[in-house]
Amino acid sequence: xxxxxxxxxxxxxxxxxxxxxxxxxxxxxxxxxxxxxxxxxxxxxxxxxxxxxxxxxxxxxxxxxxxxxxxxxxxxxxxxxxxxxxxxxxxxxxxxxxxxxxxxxxxxxxxxxxxxxxxxxxxxxxxxxxxxxxxxxxxxxxxxxxxxxxxxxxxxxxxxxxxxxxxxxxxxxxxxxxxxxxxxxxxxxxxxxxxxxxxxxxxxxxxxxxxxxxxxxxxxxxxxxxxxxxxxxxxxxxxxxxxxxxxxxxxxxxxxxxxxxxxxxxxxxxxxxxxxxxxxxxxxxxxxxxxxxxxxxxxxxxxxxxxxxxxxxxxxx
Amino acid sequence: xxxxxxxxxxxxxxxxxxxxxxxxxxxxxxxxxxxxxxxxxxxxxxxxxxxxxxxxxxxxxxxxxxxxxxxxxxxxxxxxxxxxxxxxxxxxxxxxxxxxxxxxxxxxxxxxxxxxxxxxxxxxxxxxxxxxxxxxxxxxxxxxxxxxxxxxxxxxxxxxxxxxxxxxxxxxxxxxxxxxxxxxxxxxxxxxxxxxxxxxxxxxxxxxxxxxxxxxxxxxxxxxxxxxxxxxxxxxxxxxxxxxxxxxxxxxxxxxxxx
Numbered sequence: 001x002x003x004x005x006x007x008x009x010x011x012x013x014x015x016x017x018x019x020x021x022x023x024x025x026x027x028x029x030x031x032x033x034x035x036x037x038x039x040x041x042x043x044x045x046x047x048x049x050x051x052x053x054x055x056x057x058x059x060x061x062x063x064x065x066x067x068x069x070x071x072x073x074x075x076x077x078x079x080x081x082x083x084x085x086x087x088x089x090x091x092x093x094x095x096x097x098x099x100x101x102x103x104x105x106x107x108x109x110x111x112x113x114x115x116x117x118x119x120x121x122x123x124x125x126x127x128x129x130x131x132x133x134x135x136x137x138x139x140x141x142x143x144x145x146x147x148x149x150x151x152x153x154x155x156x157x158x159x160x161x162x163x164x165x166x167x168x169x170x171x172x173x174x175x176x177x178x179x180x181x182x183x184x185x186x187x188x189x190x191x192x193x194x195x196x197x198x199x200x201x202x203x204x205x206x207x208x209x210x211x212x213x214x215x216x217x218x219x220x221x222x223x224x225x226x227x228x229x230x231x232x233x234x235x236x237x238x239x240x241x242x243x244x245x246x247x248x249x250x251x252x253x254x255x256x257x258x259x260x261x262x263x264x265x266x267x268x269x270x271x272x273x274x275x276x277x278x279x280x281x282x283x284x285x286x287x288x289x290x291x292x293x294x295x296x297x298x299x300x301x302x303x304x305x306x307x308x309x310x311x312x313x314x315x316x317x
Numbered sequence: 318x319x320x321x322x323x324x325x326x327x328x329x330x331x332x333x334x335x336x337x338x339x340x341x342x343x344x345x346x347x348x349x350x351x352x353x354x355x356x357x358x359x360x361x362x363x364x365x366x367x368x369x370x371x372x373x374x375x376x377x378x379x380x381x382x383x384x385x386x387x388x389x390x391x392x393x394x395x396x397x398x399x400x401x402x403x404x405x406x407x408x409x410x411x412x413x414x415x416x417x418x419x420x421x422x423x424x425x426x427x428x429x430x431x432x433x434x435x436x437x438x439x440x441x442x443x444x445x446x447x448x449x450x451x452x453x454x455x456x457x458x459x460x461x462x463x464x465x466x467x468x469x470x471x472x473x474x475x476x477x478x479x480x481x482x483x484x485x486x487x488x489x490x491x492x493x494x495x496x497x498x499x500x501x502x503x504x505x506x507x508x509x510x511x512x513x514x515x516x517x518x519x520x521x522x523x524x525x526x527x528x529x530x531x532x533x534x535x536x537x538x539x540x541x542x543x544x545x546x547x548x549x550x551x552x553x554x555x556x557x558x559x560x561x562x563x564x565x566x567x568x569x570x571x572x573x574x575x576x
Contacts (some may be wrong), residue, residue, distance in 0.1 A: 011478070011479055015557055049382065051362070069453075069457075069475065069484065070447065070459075071450075071457060072542055074447075074451070086354045087517070090505075093477075094478065095443070095459070095460050095476070095477070095480065096472070097477075098442065098443050098444055098447075099443075099444065099447035099457070099459060101444070101453070102412070102442075102444035102445075102448050103447050103450070103451040104412060104448040105411065105448075106448055106451045106452060106539075107386055107451065109528060111411070111413065111537070111539040112412065112413070112444065112538070112539065113445065113536025113539050114441075114442045114443075114465075115441070115442075118500065124542060127549070129334075129575075130333070130334040130335075132547055133333065133334070133545075133546065134334075134335070134336060134544055134545070134546060134547060135540045135544060135545050135547055136336070136341075136541055136543075136544040137541070137543050137544065138539055138540060138541045138542055138555070139540060139542060140538060140539045141537070141538055141539055141540065142538035142539075143538065145351065157558075172329050175488075178455075178456035178486055179456045179457060179458055179484050179485070179486040180485050180486070181470075181482045181483070181484055182484070182485055183480070183482070183483040183484045184477075184479075184480070184482050184483075185480040185481050185483065186479050186480045187479065187480035187481075194478060196478070202574070222573065224576075231385060232351055242495075242496075243476065244375075246440055247353060247443075248330065248353070249436075249438065249496055252365060256575075257570070257575050266331070267330070267332075267333070268330060278573055278575075279553075280566055280569070280570070281555075282421070282562070282566070286555075286557075291553075291555055292553060293553075294553040294554075294567075295550075295553040295554075296553055296554050296555075296565075296566060296569040297553060297554070297555035297556070298555070298556055298557070298558050298562040298563075298565060299555065299556070299557045299558060300557065300558025300562040300564060301558070304558065304560075304562070304563070305558055305562035305563045306562060306563065306564070307563065308561075308562065308563025309562075309563035309564075309566045310562070310563075312563055312564050312566075312567035313576055315566055316567060316576050
């Protein structure tokens with residue numbers, strides 16, 4: 001069975017959930033070989049990878065990899081494509097992931113497909129495009145298929161095996177070290193899950209009315225252990241930080257549950273959340289287009305509906 | 318400081334987008350073509366840098382004849398010149414071929430900075446800046462929320478999932494910017510009038526020194542097998558709040574096992 005390279009997505013030895021989703025997806029194409037760039041690949045990480053079906057974990061850690069973004073990773077991926085002739089390379093659809101995939105595609109003469117939501121055993125990729133309005137099936141036709149996969153699209157399932165860990169020390173060229181990371185600023189993320197990976201997302205829009213209004217949104221999110229999102233109207237107005245924007249020009253999320261509060265549902269926003277499994281809407285305007293997506297909707301004032309909901313959830317736990 | 322800003326004409330952000338049934342490509346005729354709104358931030362950043370340090374801003378685009386309007390629109394914000402890659406052979410190019418053509422158009426012109434928006438609102442791949450950096454062997458500083466140029470040193474904040482990384486490099490470099498970096502200006506009447514007279518160079522695949530066989534749909538390294546409209550969602554339940562809206566949602570969430 002041929003190998004399938006999976007580029008691990010991690011932060012500070014914390015394996016991101018999408019990595020397990022990638023390993024799961026890789027199993028249908030071949031034998032998953034995880035590539036871990038940088039520090040933090042502990043024995044327990046290797047064990048976790050094995051429990052999801054990875055046969056090997058290759059660790060590429062050096063100053064070159066740690067201190068320079070994207071380019072070293074792309075070199076290493078391209079080198080492994082050359083030496084391992086894998087059936088495919090799977091990467092998370094994150095900023096780094098897509099860019100490493102893009103550069104490795106050029107280096108190795110391979111086609112690239114981004115934002116897969118499903119991968120069939122024959123390599124056919126399903127994408128959900130134009131804000132989820134169109135489902136596309138496509139295939140890489142040249143070189144090694146390099147596919148980036150959206151977080152939360154493919155459920156991770158276990159398939160226990162024992163993964164071996166191998167340190168590889170690939171040379172990284174000078175050219176790939178032209179950009180230096182001089183500081184990593186970590187914004188306090190608090191206890192909330194990360195937006196792109198969250199099972200539940202609670203969002204606020206124009207109807208929230210101001211920065212203070214996001215308090216009720218956060219309380220609802222916390223009662224459900226969910227992430228907080230915001231529409232562009234809310235982030236443009238400065239009511240909520242920009243990195244939480246859901247929409248065409250922000251993050252794309254597809255959680256199990258999406259609760260849209262005071263969001264009208266312009267295409268701009270729908271493009272970022274349309275593939276959510278269950279959508280609940282609270283909006284005082286019964287004509288708001290977001291109701292078209294609602295599995296359950298309440299026409300009403302979010303400032304009375306949302307706190308009541310939060311209280312109900314807390315009392316039902 | 319000589320800055321290139323690569324822009325793309327895309328269907329109006331607010332319009333429904335569709336693929337064409339005959340060749341599975343985006344139906345660009347179905348909606349107005351507009352300047353990709355995320356590119357406006359790149360143009361603005363280029364103008365701010367040259368206003369502070371002096372220099373020239375050249376807008377670069379690849380697209381059919383009608384993309385010329387978008388090129389003029391970007392120039393009207395205050396840029397100095399334009400380059401338009403326009404050739405029927407380019408139609409249907411994938412990201413790999415697009416980056417090959419753009420790289421040829423950009424190289425050897427002495428650009429200190431090559432700027433991009435963080436993504437196009439139609440394809441949304443966000444890979445072209447990285448591919449250009451790869452092809453031209455230039456430093457890549459993408460998803461920047463802040464860019465400072467001092468002498469030949471560039472410092473930027475790259476947005477990450479956990480905050481941001483501070484990056485430094487030497488010019489020339491490829492940079493993409495996110496929308497929170499600035500507030501793009503509206504073209505002034507003077508700018509719009511002036512843009513009509515700014516020089517625009519048109520380049521064909523031949524002018525780029527590329528074989529027609531390496532670009533366009535036939536050269537693409539991935540292919541669409543089929544596509545379909547997403548099945549419409551079954552209509553949900555919508556109720557009017559009568560003082561118990563929150564409780565009703567809680568009941569629904571319980572029935573769906575979220576609580």
